Structures are given as C-alpha cells and as structure tokens.
Amino acid sequence: MMSQEQNDLITRIGPKDPCGRLMRKYWQPAALVDELQGARPVRPVKLLGENLVLFRDEHGRYGLIERHCAHRGADLAFGRLEHGGLRCAFHGWLFDVSGQCLETPAEPKGSNLCRNIRQRAYAVVEKSGILWAYLGEGEPPAFAEIDCFVAPESHTFAFKGHMNCNWLQALEVGIDPSHASYLHRFFEDEDTSTAYGKQFRGASAGSDMPMTKILREYDRPIINVEQTEYGLRLIALRELDAERTHVRVTNQLFPHGFVIPMSTEMTITQWHVPIDDENCYWYAIFTSYTTPVDKKKMREQRLELYELPDYKSRKNKSNDYGFDAQEQLRSTYTGMGADINVHDQWAVESMGPIQDRTKEHLGQSDKAIVQYRRLLRQEIEKVASGEPPMLFLDASNARSIQGPATMDGIGPTQGWETFWMEVDVKRRRGAPWVAPVPEEIAAKVHLSAAE
Numbered sequence: 001m002m003s004q005e006q007n008d009l010i011t012r013i014g015p016k017d018p019c020g021r022l023m024r025k026y027w028q029p030a031a032l033v034d035e036l037q038g039a040r041p042v043r044p045v046k047l048l049g050e051n052l053v054l055f056r057d058e059h060g061r062y063g064l065i066e067r068h069c070a071h072r073g074a075d076l077a078f079g080r081l082e083h084g085g086l087r088c089a090f091h092g093w094l095f096d097v098s099g100q101c102l103e104t105p106a107e108p109k110g111s112n113l114c115r116n117i118r119q120r121a122y123a124v125v126e127k128s129g130i131l132w133a134y135l136g137e138g139e140p141p142a143f144a145e146i147d148c149f150v151a152p153e154s155h156t157f158a159f160k161g162h163m164n165c166n167w168l169q170a171l172e173v174g175i176d177p178s179h180a181s182y183l184h185r186f187f188e189d190e191d192t193s194t195a196y197g198k199q200f201r202g203a204s205a206g207s208d209m210p211m212t213k214i215l216r217e218y219d220r221p222i223i224n225v226e227q228t229e230y231g232l233r234l235i236a237l238r239e240l241d242a243e244r245t246h247v248r249v250t251n252q253l254f255p256h257g258f259v260i261p262m263s264t265e266m267t268i269t270q271w272h273v274p275i276d277d278e279n280c281y282w283y284a285i286f287t288s289y290t291t292p293v294d295k296k297k298m299r300e301q302r303l304e305l306y307e308l309p310d311y312k313s314r315k316n317k318s319n320d321y322g323f324d325a326q327e328q329l330r331s332t333y334t335g336m337g338a339d340i341n342v343h344d345q346w347a348v349e350s351m352g353p354i355q356d357r358t359k360e361h362l363g364q365s366d367k368a369i370v371q372y373r374r375l376l377r378q379e380i381e382k383v384a385s386g387e388p389p390m391l392f393l394d395a396s397n398a399r400s401i402q403g404p405a406t407m408d409g410i411g412p413t414q415g416w417e418t419f420w421m422e423v424d425v426k427r428r429r430g431a432p433w434v435a436p437v438p439e440e441i442a443a444k445v446h447l448s449a450a451e
C-alpha cells in the first residue's frame with residue numbers, strides 16, 4: 001500500500017511537482033496535425049496543467065504560446081491569425097511563433113514597448129501525424145528511432161481520445177495483461193476477417209484461433225516483466241496445452257507510453273498525456289508493417305465513438321457508458337458494447353479523478369504496474385537531483401532505441417522464448433519500409449535472409 005504523499009508524487013504534473021518536472025524532460029503530444037487544418041489553424045491546448053494556444057502562421061510555422069495575452073490577459077485562442085503571427089482581439093497586440101511581441105498598435109507611433117514583451121512559448125515539431133511540444137528548459141531530447149517515427153507517412157495513422165482521469169491510471173491499464181481476459185471478454189467470437197482496425201478481434205498469429213477465445217478461456221496469464229533501455233517489456237503467457245502457448249509481448253515506453261500489437265500487421269504506440277492532474281488524452285500512432293494504413297477507415301471507425309473538436313467519447317459517465325444489463329448477461333463482460341476503448345475508459349474513469357492508491361490491494365497479476373511505479377519514482381528522483389532521466393536522448397544515442405518488438409501469437413510451450421523474437425524479426429524483414437531489428441533481438445535470433 002502507498003501513502004498519500006507517494007501517490008501525489010507519482011501522479012501530479014504541475015510545473016513545480018516532481019513528476020511534472022520529469023514530464024517536462026520529454027516531447028509531449030500537443031495536438032494531432034489534423035486539428036490544425038482548415039481556414040483558421042488556431043487551437044487552445046491545455047498540457048501539463050498549462051493553458052496554451054497552438055497556431056500555424058502564414059509561413060506554415062507552428063507556435064505554442066501562453067494562452068493569456070501579456071498585455072492584460074485576454075484569451076489568445078480567439079485571436080486573429082494575420083501579419084506573421086497571432087493578434088490579440090482586445091487591443092491588437094501581435095505575437096509570433098517564438099512568443100515575441102511584434103506590434104502594440106494602440107501605443108503612440110514610434111513606441112518601442114513591444115521589443116521587450118514576450119509571451120511564454122514552447123518548441124513544436126511535427127512527427128507521424130502529431131504535433132509535439134517541449135515544455136522543459138534547455139535543449140529538448142532527440143526522438144528515439146522507434147517504428148512509429150521511422151515508418152513512412154503512408155504506414156502510420158494518428159488519433160487521440162479524452163479520458164476524464166489522471167494520466168497514470170490510464171497508462172496502468174496498458175501494462176496490465178490480465179484485464180483483457182475479463183474487461184474485454186466476449187462470450188461469442190466474431191468472424192476474425194472483419195477485424196481490421198480493431199484490437200483483440202483478429203486471429204492470433206500462427207493460428208486461426210480468435211483472440212477473443214484465447215482471452216476468454218485462458219484467463220490466468222503468467223506475466224514476465226523485464227527492464228529494458230526504453231522502459232519495460234511484458235511477456236504474458238497463456239499455456240493452451242503441453243505443445244502450444246499463447247504469447248503476447250507488449251512494452252512500456254518511458255515515461256507515459258506503451259507499444260502493443262494490434263493485429264498481425266499493426267502495432268499501437270500510445271501515450272497518456274496529462275492535460276492537468278485530473279484529465280488526459282491518449283494519443284496513438286498505428287503503424288503498419290504490411291500494406292499502407294487505410295486511414296479513411298481508421299478515422300471513420302474512431303469517429304463513431306469520439307466527437308470533435310475535443311475528441312471526447314460519446315459513451316461516458318453521463319450516460320453510464322451505454323451500460324445494458326441484458327447485454328452484460330448475454331454477450332459482453334461489461335455490458336458496454338463491443339468497443340474496447342469504452343471498456344478501458346469506464347475502468348479508469350470509475351476509479352475517480354486520481355485513483356486513491358492508499359486503498360488498493362495488489363496481486364501477482366499487477367507486477368508490471370508495481371515495477372513501473374518503482375521505475376517512475378527512481379526517474380523522478382534523478383530529475384530532482386539534476387540528472388537526466390532514462391530516454392532523455394541525444395542525437396548519438398537516439399539510434400540505440402529501436403523497435404520495440406511486439407507480438408501476439410501461438411508458439412511452442414517449449415521454446416517460446418526465441419519464437420516470439422523470430423515472429424517479430426520476420427515481420428520487420430517483410431515490411432516494405434526499413435523496420436530496424438532492435439540490436440538486442442538481432443543478437444539472439446539467427447534467421448537466414450531467405451526465411
């Protein structure tokens with residue numbers, strides 16, 4: 001069990017909070033590129049508890065600046081996008097993407113007032129369909145060369161969704177392999193050929209057994225957790241019989257992401273980005289190793305649940321997440337429909353805005369969560385004592401973080417340890433883009449090029 005102080009330490013992300021200082025060492029997803037389309041590319045953004053406004057100027061440069069105007073605090077999200085920046089609608093002060101004030105038009109002619117006026121501003125870069133911001137001090141880190149950043153634009157698709165809870169409990173559902181056997185249980189299996197774009201609905205690699213059947217019938221996974229250079233690797237084993245074992249390999253990507261298989265062709269890299277202490281967005285990049293991603297279909301599927309402009313779920317606390325007692329009796333474990341995003345959302349929001357970890361009771365199946373929290377505390381302490389935390393990369397070591405490998409498939413009960421790596425390596429070698437085989441895995445797997 002945890003004290004209130006410990007829970008506060010690992011959940012709160014304001015500028016002065018120790019975990020907030022850790023989070024400010026990393027690039028954070030601030031918006032989807034899609035959100036800055038249209039005639040007026042200006043969006044209010046709340047990130048790590050800070051109120052900001054994101055815009056694209058006439059030259060195509062992105063700016064992320066403090067939302068309240070440096071003059072007398074009016075809301076720049078309603079500003080006019082013109083003359084090389086964003087102009088406050090109150091007295092016309094104009095700010096560029098660096099936050100520099102360019103004009104104070106109500107001041108007497110020849111006034112120099114604007115020279116020394118600066119709106120707080122953060123660096124923004126575009127990568128794989130997401131606009132990333134760096135809210136920390138000093139030089140930002142380099143991006144790791146993981147698949148979702150290396151794959152071509154045609155093979156990635158980005159989306160996001162709102163969750164009305166603290167970022168940590170949202171992340172922890174992603175490093176909890178046993179919940180899928182309960183929360184996402186379906187009492188009947190669907191035709192796996194209609195599974196495109198959906199998680200846990202296809203067939204497991206190396207078999208025609210639907211994932212829904214495996215999760216339902218083998219509900220006490222053995223969970224192995226290994227520490228890696230990028231966070232944690234989780235291997236969940238469901239032994240089907242003496243010959244066959246279902247293996248699922250997922251990863252915690254430090255600090256607040258995970259990388260998991262979605263289907264045999266795609267992975268999901270997902271971050272749980274704090275809006276403030278009690279709300280977060282998940283941002284996901286879907287990466288395909290085979291054919292280009294059908295972005296239209298992926299977007300349409302997700303827009304059935306999420307409503308623009310805030311990417312909030314149509315099924316939420318206000319309508320009991322669509323709960324139907326008859327459905328819970330007959331077809332799903334939750335009674336909340338077939339979309340597993342709704343299940344996860346209910347699970348993490350129903351804990352309350354910030355889960356009270358002083359009252360929880362953890363078991364063996366929570367071991368990845370326990371290990372992750374230890375790692376998080378350790379890295380928070382590093383930052384507090386002035387050291388760089390893990391995955392704070394520079395250009396020379398960004399290349400060392402590749403992959404990471406994921407897998408969901410049926411392998412041999414004796415020998416699954418190398419089997420899952422072989423499946424991952426074959427998939428990378430078959431990709432039409434250069435998907436690097438992580439060094440650590442290349443050293444352990446010896447497949448001939450023809451295989």
Ligand code: FES
Pocket residue numbers: 069070071072073074088089090091092093
């Ligand atoms: S408050 Fe923005 S220009 Fe006056």
Ligand SMILES: [Fe+2]
Pocket residue numbers: 173179180183184340344
């Ligand atoms: Fe889940």
